[in-house]
Each structure stands twice: as structure tokens, then as C-alpha cells.
Amino acid sequence: MTGRIEEVHGLDPAQLHTQLPGWTTPKVLRGLVAHWPMVAAARTSAAAAVAHLKQFDHGQLPVTATTAPPQAQGRLFYNADMSGFNFRREQIALKVVLDTLLKYQPDPDPPGIYVASTTLDSFLPGFGTCNPLALGVDDPLASIWIGNRSRIAAHQDVPDNLACVAAGRRRVTLFAPEQIDNLYIGPLDFTPAGQAISLVDFAAPDLQRFPRFAQALAHAQVAELGPGDAVFIPSLWWHHMEGLDTFNVLVNYWWRPVPAWMDAPMNALMLAMLALRELPPQQREQWRTLFDHYVFHADPDTAAHVPAHARGVLGALDANTAAQVRSVLRRRLER
Known part of the structure; x- marks a missing residue:
């Protein structure tokens, strides 16, 4: 019932800046960052990818690591009665997180481990210079996301977003903003990570409780991304993100093509x-x-x-x- 996201093949990364600023619909860019040393390392092994990341880790700032029990199956969500969440957060050294992810790689039922939205320049200085991408937009915020298998509920962001898979595989499911009625969005002011999310479990949708979700699926756009691929997610498009492998790294860039004085x-x-x-x-x-x-x-x-x-x-x-x-x-x- 789902469609595919429009794909762009063979785009020279050096020409991205001439096209990206004008895009208003989702696009998958196959192989956009295949030239990154990080991608080459990830294609060798998770251990090689970890070694590549560690060379930029100055170790002076702890990252926020989210952990969930194995029974959550990577779904970072509310608890059963929505009085809290099914995960916990702790401040920990990035190298410890990376080593722990490698340790759990052979485990068929590991706990969920997820480092979300960590600013590259602050935590991994030099990564962007080694793995460059010229977007052609003003003041993009570059962040990195690291973890094992994960399912991040459908949500929307105000900025435009270019998300680049640096390790592992990702499945992205997109919905246009007007699908909000069919996605059963939860609270605006009590959220797992700052943005309101769909309450539907995409792995096992309860169509008795959420009957209109079938209509959302009929309008969904889906793609599976491998190392080196990227996806452009326009402002306010709902996106459900899944990390499919035992070690996944995503680098994304957010930007708003508006004056800095504008309010949220x-x-x-x-x-x-x-x-x-x-x-x-x-x-x-x-x-x-x-x-x-x-x-x-x-x-x-x-x-x-x-x-x-x-x-x-x-x-x-x-x-x-x-x-x-x-x-x-x-x-x-x-x-």
C-alpha cells in the first residue's frame, strides 16, 4: 500500500549545493556520501567504523545515551500507561557507548542503545572536515546518531533535513504534513524527545484502535537506505526512522531557510x-x-x-x- 520516495542517482556531491536549496519534496540520494572515509570504514566492519569515530572523540564531554530493555525491541516510546517512557537516559563517555555496541553485536536480543542528535562540531571535532558535504544552505546544524536496532516513532521537525547513512541500514517512512489526522499524534508537551509522535506501532499497527492509519499507509513513501545513501526530508514531513542493523550511524543536517530573528x-x-x-x-x-x-x-x-x-x-x-x-x-x- 506504500509508495517509493523519489530517487536521485549519480548526483555529484560537489553539485549538491546547486540543487538542494530549491527542493520541497522528499528525495533519496543514492551514494551521495559514498566517498566518506566513515562510509568506507563502515563497509569494512563495525569495528572499523568505531575506530574511525574514536579518532575524533576528544573525551571531554559525555554524550546522552538512551537505553531500553530488550523487550522494547528497539522501539523508544512511552511506557504502558503513558505516564513515562520505556527507556532511560544517562550521561556517559562516547567511547564507552561505542565499545558497548560492539560488545552486544553478537547478541540476538540486546538492550536498545541509542545516542541521538549529538552535535558533530562539539563532540567529534574534525569529523566534518574528514567527511565533508557542501549543502549550499546557511548555517546547517550537523548532528550524529549512533545505535543498534531502533524504531523512532513518526514525528516531524520544523527545519529541512538531509540525513546521510554512514553505517548500517535505515528504513525511512514518510508522510506529507496533511496526514496528521491519520497518524494519531500524541501529546505536544510530553514527548519522548521533544517532538510529538505518532502513537501507532508501525511494526504491529492496531487498526481497531487506529483505523485511519490505513489511510496514512496508503499515502506513505518508503525507502531503505544503505551506507553512503541520503534522504532529504522537507520541513514538517512526518518521518518514521528505523535502524536495521546491529550498528548504525546517521549524520544529518538541519537548516531553516528563514531569517534568524523568526520565532519557532x-x-x-x-x-x-x-x-x-x-x-x-x-x-x-x-x-x-x-x-x-x-x-x-x-x-x-x-x-x-x-x-x-x-x-x-x-x-x-x-x-x-x-x-x-x-x-x-x-x-x-x-x-
């Missing part, structure tokens, strides 16, 4: 829930009209009738006006 959209959503969701239906519709006028359908004509010097937040925003808006909001929220 989730802040606006949470405030809208606080201010609008419980209004009577007729009033909510009236506010929808205002949002369409001032936000979603705003154009140069929206405030053209107001003298430029008097437009305030109706005019062009910049860092100064953004700071003024934040100041006003802080005062109003503190009431």
Missing part, C-alpha cells in the same frame, strides 16, 4: 491553543478569518492602505521589529 512556529501554535481553541465555534471561525488575512494570505496589499511609517507589525519585519514584538508578548503573557 510551535510557539504560535501553543499560544493559539491557549487563546483560541476553547472559544465558541463561531468566534473560532472569525479568528480563522483574521489569521488568513494577516498571516496565511498576507501579501503587499494587506497593509497597502496604511502609511508605511505607521504600519508597525503590518510592515516588513526585521530583527528590530521582531524584538519589539517579543517584548510586547512577554509583557502580555506575564499578566
Whole structure:
């Protein structure tokens, strides 16, 4: 019932910067980072990949390691009654994590071990120079993800994302943002890792509890990635990520093609829930009209009738006006 993510073959990594900034739909880029020494090491063995990583580990900062019992089968999720989670986190030296992953490689039923979203420049300085990729976007944040078999529930991120498989195999399942109704998303403010997630277990979906998930699957896009492959995940696309091997490494790059002064959209959503969701239906519709006028359908004509010097937040925003808006909001929220 699922489709395949559009694939791009033979793209010269040196030409990525000429194409990536304009993409708005998902793409698999086969062999994009096959030239990385990290990929070559991973194709030799997990031990060689670990040795490659260790040469950049200065050992001065512990990483956050997530561990789950074997019965979780790599699914990092809530506990049974959603009062907590089925994993624990601890601060530990990266080399200890790497050695532990190698130790458990022969184990058919190991605990889940996962180091998520660890900033490359801070924890593995020099890795990016040795394994380069020119994206052609401003200020990308490069992170590394290391672990054994894992299943990360479908979630969405605000930034665009280029995820590169450096070791092991990954299965990625994508859904367009409009599939939110069919994915049964959990709490916004109590989440396993900061982002709201789908409550559906993709390995064994309960279609009695989550019947609309069948519709989501009908619109899913899926790909399996090997070492050297990459996938572009546009902003707000839901993505379910699986590490399929006993040792997996992913390097990803996040970026937002917007001015740095812009605020996080989730802040606006949470405030809208606080201010609008419980209004009577007729009033909510009236506010929808205002949002369409001032936000979603705003154009140069929206405030053209107001003298430029008097437009305030109706005019062009910049860092100064953004700071003024934040100041006003802080005062109003503190009431």
C-alpha cells in the first residue's frame, strides 16, 4: 500500500549545493556520501567504523545515551500507561557507548542503545572536515546518531533535513504534513524527545484502535537506505526512522531557510491553543478569518492602505521589529 520516495542517482556531491536549496519534496540520494572515509570504514566492519569515530572523540564531554530493555525491541516510546517512557537516559563517555555496541553485536536480543542528535562540531571535532558535504544552505546544524536496532516513532521537525547513512541500514517512512489526522499524534508537551509522535506501532499497527492509519499507509513513501545513501526530508514531513542493523550511524543536517530573528512556529501554535481553541465555534471561525488575512494570505496589499511609517507589525519585519514584538508578548503573557 506504500509508495517509493523519489530517487536521485549519480548526483555529484560537489553539485549538491546547486540543487538542494530549491527542493520541497522528499528525495533519496543514492551514494551521495559514498566517498566518506566513515562510509568506507563502515563497509569494512563495525569495528572499523568505531575506530574511525574514536579518532575524533576528544573525551571531554559525555554524550546522552538512551537505553531500553530488550523487550522494547528497539522501539523508544512511552511506557504502558503513558505516564513515562520505556527507556532511560544517562550521561556517559562516547567511547564507552561505542565499545558497548560492539560488545552486544553478537547478541540476538540486546538492550536498545541509542545516542541521538549529538552535535558533530562539539563532540567529534574534525569529523566534518574528514567527511565533508557542501549543502549550499546557511548555517546547517550537523548532528550524529549512533545505535543498534531502533524504531523512532513518526514525528516531524520544523527545519529541512538531509540525513546521510554512514553505517548500517535505515528504513525511512514518510508522510506529507496533511496526514496528521491519520497518524494519531500524541501529546505536544510530553514527548519522548521533544517532538510529538505518532502513537501507532508501525511494526504491529492496531487498526481497531487506529483505523485511519490505513489511510496514512496508503499515502506513505518508503525507502531503505544503505551506507553512503541520503534522504532529504522537507520541513514538517512526518518521518518514521528505523535502524536495521546491529550498528548504525546517521549524520544529518538541519537548516531553516528563514531569517534568524523568526520565532519557532510551535510557539504560535501553543499560544493559539491557549487563546483560541476553547472559544465558541463561531468566534473560532472569525479568528480563522483574521489569521488568513494577516498571516496565511498576507501579501503587499494587506497593509497597502496604511502609511508605511505607521504600519508597525503590518510592515516588513526585521530583527528590530521582531524584538519589539517579543517584548510586547512577554509583557502580555506575564499578566
